[in-house]
Amino acid sequence: MFVNHHEVLPLLGQVANAVSGAINRARPELAGSDPVVRRSEHSDFQSNAALALAKRAGVKPRDLAAELAATFDDGPIGSVELSGPGFLNITVPDKAVWGQVSARMAGPRLGVGTPEEGRRTVIDYSAPNIAKEMHVGHLRTTIIGDSLARVLGFLGAEVIRQNHLGDWGTQFGMLIQYLNEHPEATWRRDELSDDTSAVSALDELYKAARKEFDADPAFADRSRSRVVALQSGDPATLARWKEIVAESEKAFRDIYDRLGVLLTPEDSVGESFYNPMLGDTITELVNAGIAVDSEDALVIFSEEVTGPDGDPVPLMVRKRDGGYGYDTTDLATIRYRIHDLKANRLLYVTDSRQALHFRLIFEAARRAGWLTDAIDAEHVAYGTVLGPDGRPFKTRAGGTVRLMDLLDDAVARARAVVAEKNPDLDPAALDQIAEQAGIGAVKYADLSTSRVKDYAFDVNRMVSFTGNTGVYLQYAHTRIRSILRKAGDPEVTIDPTIPLEPAERALALELDAYSTTLVEVSDALEPHRLCGYLYGLARDFTTFYEACHVLNADEPIRGNRLALCQLTARTLKHGLGLLGIAAPERM
RNA sequence: GCGCUCGUAGCUCAACGGAUAGAGCACUUGACUACGGAUCAAGAGGUUGCAGGUUCGAGUCCUGCCGAGCGCGCCA
Numbered sequence: 001m002f003v004n005h006h007e008v009l010p011l012l013g014q015v016a017n018a019v020s021g022a023i024n025r026a027r028p029e030l031a032g033s034d035p036v037v038r039r040s041e042h043s044d045f046q047s048n049a050a051l052a053l054a055k056r057a058g059v060k061p062r063d064l065a066a067e068l069a070a071t072f073d074d075g076p077i078g079s080v081e082l083s084g085p086g087f088l089n090i091t092v093p094d095k096a097v098w099g100q101v102s103a104r105m106a107g108p109r110l111g112v113g114t115p116e117e118g119r120r121t122v123i124d125y126s127a128p129n130i131a132k133e134m135h136v137g138h139l140r141t142t143i144i145g146d147s148l149a150r151v152l153g154f155l156g157a158e159v160i161r162q163n164h165l166g167d168w169g170t171q172f173g174m175l176i177q178y179l180n181e182h183p184e185a186t187w188r189r190d191e192l193s194d195d196t197s198a199v200s201a202l203d204e205l206y207k208a209a210r211k212e213f214d215a216d217p218a219f220a221d222r223s224r225s226r227v228v229a230l231q232s233g234d235p236a237t238l239a240r241w242k243e244i245v246a247e248s249e250k251a252f253r254d255i256y257d258r259l260g261v262l263l264t265p266e267d268s269v270g271e272s273f274y275n276p277m278l279g280d281t282i283t284e285l286v287n288a289g290i291a292v293d294s295e296d297a298l299v300i301f302s303e304e305v306t307g308p309d310g311d312p313v314p315l316m317v318r319k320r321d322g323g324y325g326y327d328t329t330d331l332a333t334i335r336y337r338i339h340d341l342k343a344n345r346l347l348y349v350t351d352s353r354q355a356l357h358f359r360l361i362f363e364a365a366r367r368a369g370w371l372t373d374a375i376d377a378e379h380v381a382y383g384t385v386l387g388p389d390g391r392p393f394k395t396r397a398g399g400t401v402r403l404m405d406l407l408d409d410a411v412a413r414a415r416a417v418v419a420e421k422n423p424d425l426d427p428a429a430l431d432q433i434a435e436q437a438g439i440g441a442v443k444y445a446d447l448s449t450s451r452v453k454d455y456a457f458d459v460n461r462m463v464s465f466t467g468n469t470g471v472y473l474q475y476a477h478t479r480i481r482s483i484l485r486k487a488g489d490p491e492v493t494i495d496p497t498i499p500l501e502p503a504e505r506a507l508a509l510e511l512d513a514y515s516t517t518l519v520e521v522s523d524a525l526e527p528h529r530l531c532g533y534l535y536g537l538a539r540d541f542t543t544f545y546e547a548c549h550v551l552n553a554d555e556p557i558r559g560n561r562l563a564l565c566q567l568t569a570r571t572l573k574h575g576l577g578l579l580g581i582a583a584p585e586r587m
Numbered sequence: 588g589c590g591c592u593c594g595u596a597g598c599u600c601a602a603c604g605g606a607u608a609g610a611g612c613a614c615u616u617g618a619c620u621a622c623g624g625a626u627c628a629a630g631a632g633g634u635u636g637c638a639g640g641u642u643c644g645a646g647u648c649c650u651g652c653c654g655a656g657c658g659c660g661c662c663a
Contacts, residue, residue, distance in 0.1 A: 036605085038603080038605080040606090041606085041607095042606075046605085046606085048604095048605055048606095048644095051605075051643065051644075052604095052605095052643090054643075055643075060643095061643065083606080084606055085606085085643070085644085086643085087605080087606070127663085129663080166663065169662085169663085171662095271663090294660085295660085295661090297660075297661060299660070299661090305589090305590070305659080306589065306590085306659085307589075307590095307659045307660085308588065308589070308659060309588085309589095310588080310589075313590095313659060313660085314660055314661095315660090316660055316661050318661090319660090319661045320660095320661065321661080323661080325660095325661065325662075325663080326662075326663045327660090327661090327663095329663090330663090350663095351657095352591080352592065352657075352658095353591095353657055353658060354658090354663080355590095355591055355592080355657090355658075356590075356591070356658055356659065357658090357663085359591090381591095381592085383592080383593085383656090384656085384657090421623095422623090448600085448601095449599090449600065449601090450600090450601085452592065452593075453592085453593065453600090454592095454593080454656075455599090455600090456599080458599080461599070461611095461612080464611090464612085465625070466611070466612080466625075466626095467599085467600095467610085467611040467612065468599090468600075468601085468610070468611060469611090472611095472625070475623095475625060476625060478623085478625095479622090479623065479625060482622080482623060483622055483623090486622065487622090520603070523603090524603085528600095528601085532601065532602090532610095535601095535610080535611090536610090538625080539610085539625095541625090542625060542626085542627095543627095545622080545625085546626080546627060549621070549622065550622060551621085551622045552621070552622070
């Protein structure tokens with residue numbers, strides 16, 4: 001049954017309830033079966049329930065369909081037609097369609113409810129490394145994770161964002177030692193020019209340190225001692241490390257601000273945060289007999305997965321040298337998120353190559369009794385960003401693509417495209433729009449393909465005004481806004497007695513499906529479904545726009561059409577917002 | 588060796604197990620003095636990698652092949 005948490009129940013849900021009611025009355029023994037209601041090309045909706053249930057009912061599908069059709073009570077259903085082997089083609093009355101439109105217009109939430117209410121969801125995403133430049137590899141996790149945080153949050157989930165910074169490790173010993181020995185090095189943001197970031201400077205210094213480490217055994221020794229000092233909490237070393245973390249976070253924030261993601265400093269919970277918990281975590285795993293000694297290290301052997309030699313694949317809980325790696329941290333992390341954060345859903349938005357790692361972590365957490373059936377843990381995996389050659393995206397020189405450079409490039413292309421389209425824009429407005437369009441283009445391109453697949457980064461296609469692009473949707477929004485402005489942005493009221501033109505009906509039904517789409521996104525954790533929906537909505541609007549003139553129409557038709565314009569504009573803007581993309585008034 | 592993911596129009600991508608597999612780009616032919624040319628209408632383009640199976644029904648689920656990418660102890 002479609003009950004629950006919908007502020008405005010979509011027609012699809014109302015029809016589903018009606019079909020369920022018919023099933024209950026006609027065949028009580030089949031009560032509770034899926035009514036199998038879908039949008040349809042042949043009518044407003046179709047139910048395939050008769051096909052699915054005929055065998056259990058012991059009758060021919062067509063006969064069962066006829067039986068159901070005769071059993072509908074008064075509801076949202078206007079007419080029912082039997083078609084093909086047993087499809088029910090269901091049409092809803094115009095009045096009901098208008099009713100949905102005005103109900104959705106009435107509230108700020110577009111009639112979308114909060115089905116995720118009561119669910120506490122931890123989303124782990126972005127996770128750049130301290131003292132390292134953010135690069136193309138951080139693009140997808142940051143964008144996808146942020147969109148999911150927005151969608152789930154809007155649907156009522158209590159979202160806890162976790163930016164699992166790479167802020168710990170032996171490399172910091174080397175870097176700190178080098179900085180101590182080279183006080184003349186500039187790397188703090190205040191000391192740098194605007195086009196250089198702290199992480200960029202630190203990245204260079206780290207390379208220099210690495211070089212010295214390899215060349216000078218004395219420096220290597222001092223670096224190792226510095227690691228020990230850091231890990232044992234030596235105040236001066238710790239202070240320097242904290243400074244590096246803080247400066248790096250400034251650089252990350254510059255990127256986050258530009259990308260328009262929700263992450264804040266409070267969301268930063270890096271690897272170092274779990275250091276004090278590693279001991280207890282390990283003790284618990286050892287006492288439970290899950291973590292065992294192997295070749296002087298402490299490991300957890302998988303009971304499900306084997307490696308190249310046919311032996312079980314291990315998680316490395318404690319290295320032979322007594323150190324801890326990311327396996328240990330991730331075990332402490334999942335334990336913390338379950339026990340302390342009390343999450344009932346855990347999402348890890350990382351590269352699909354880490355699939356095995358998370359499988360092992362989840363398995364271990366289950367064996368340890370932390371991860372129960374009441375908790376949903378999911379690796380939200382995504383594919384690689386490819387260059388034009390079909391290989392992982394690199395600079396022409398073969399280096400890593402800095403995220404800032406990639407964004408600069410996209411904004412520059414967007415600026416050219418927008419300037420050509422609208423030469424009258426003043427420079428300040430052009431700057432702002434180019435930024436919104438360029439960033440939006442990158443984000444939309446990333447979000448609009450199914451996330452498990454690799455995709456090719458093609459700036460020219462991203463910033464195109466045609467096709468399934470962010471720019472197209474932003475433009476669609478501005479065009480509708482233009483109509484509404486011209487009408488004086490009136491308060492509109494709908495006259496539900498006016499019959500719907502086919503293009504109006506198609507548009508209105510699509511608008512009504514917004515909440516259904518969002519629920520799909522939150523279930524499948526696939527933002528590209530929202531992209532596909534918005535694109536379809538924009539196309540439905542185009543068809544409507546061609547077929548039904550708005551401003552020249554007579555009242556009350558004009559008012560009804562303005563209402564469709566208004567709800568379309570709001571839905572587009574809202575949907576883009578959930579993708580983290582701006583919807584400017586003009587372009 | 589084992590495992591995971593992917594394979595759909597020339598290209599980039601869609602399609603909760605549902606009717607004739609859809610869009611965009613590119614291509615062909617037409618149309619338009621309206622709300623910002625966001626063009627619009629028609630056409631062409633497919634054995635959904637191959638072969639079996641489950642099902643009333645399979646691009647979708649299962650099995651086996653083929654091809655591509657990735658992963659499998661002390662890096663995250």
